[in-house]
Amino acid sequence: MKRRNMLNLKAMVFFALSLPMQVTFAQSANKLPAATVDGIEFPAGYQNWKLISVTNRDDNKTLRAVLGNEAAIKAIEEGKTNPWPDGAVLGKIVWKKEKDPHWPTAEVPGKFVHAEFMFKDSKKWASTHGWGWARWVGMAQKPFADAGGSAHASCVACHTPVKNQDWVFHKPALLPSRLP
Numbered sequence: 374m375k376r377r378n379m380l381n382l383k384a385m386v387f388f389a390l391s392l393p394m395q396v397t398f399a400q401s402a403n404k405l406p407a408a409t410v411d412g413i414e415f416p417a418g419y420q421n422w423k424l425i426s427v428t429n430r431d432d433n434k435t436l437r438a439v440l441g442n443e444a445a446i447k448a449i450e451e452g453k454t455n456p457w458p459d460g461a462v463l464g465k466i467v468w469k470k471e472k473d474p475h476w477p478t479a480e481v482p483g484k485f486v487h488a489e490f491m492f493k494d495s496k497k498w499a500s501t502h503g504w505g506w507a508r509w510v511g512m513a514q515k516p517f518a519d520a521g522g523s524a525h526a527s528c529v530a531c532h533t534p535v536k537n538q539d540w541v542f543h544k545p546a547l548l549p550s551r552l553p
Contacts, residue, residue: 486510
């Protein structure tokens with residue numbers, strides 16, 4: 374009995390001494406990537422947003438998942454996506470595509486390429502059609518900047534063909550009604 378109490382005491386001491394190290398590791402593991410040169414903050418928790426659409430780009434061999442924050446999903450549900458409301462954030466998560474080794478005709482996400490986001494704020498981003506654009510590259514999630522010093526110029530140029538859709542390429546994919 375005495376030996377078991379001593380083992381329990383040692384375990385409690387070890388846990389107490391290691392707790393600050395565990396908390397520090399958890400905090401560093403959850404540290405958000407740096408903001409862009411335009412001061413756009415990385416959207417924490419985007420991995421928990423809802424799916425809006427998916428894309429397959431043959432030109433650069435990538436697969437993409439398009440996600441939306443709560444404001445974007447509410448806008449979709451209300452049919453208010455042209456224009457999107459202020460507060461809506463759309464995310465595009467991009468992977469290189471590769472063949473599924475178990476299903477050769479299927480392509481699946483491979484190497485992670487980047488995460489890019491569109492932030493709707495018609496006042497703050499009036500000069501870029503109401504959208505703030507940002508991209509974080511690679512697993513290290515380094516802020517992207519084009520030759521002009523931000524992502525805005527290259528993003529606006531790419532999105533010009535869909536200016537009549539409030540600068541957004543992908544319309545939400547049709548899904549059956551969600552059951553309670």
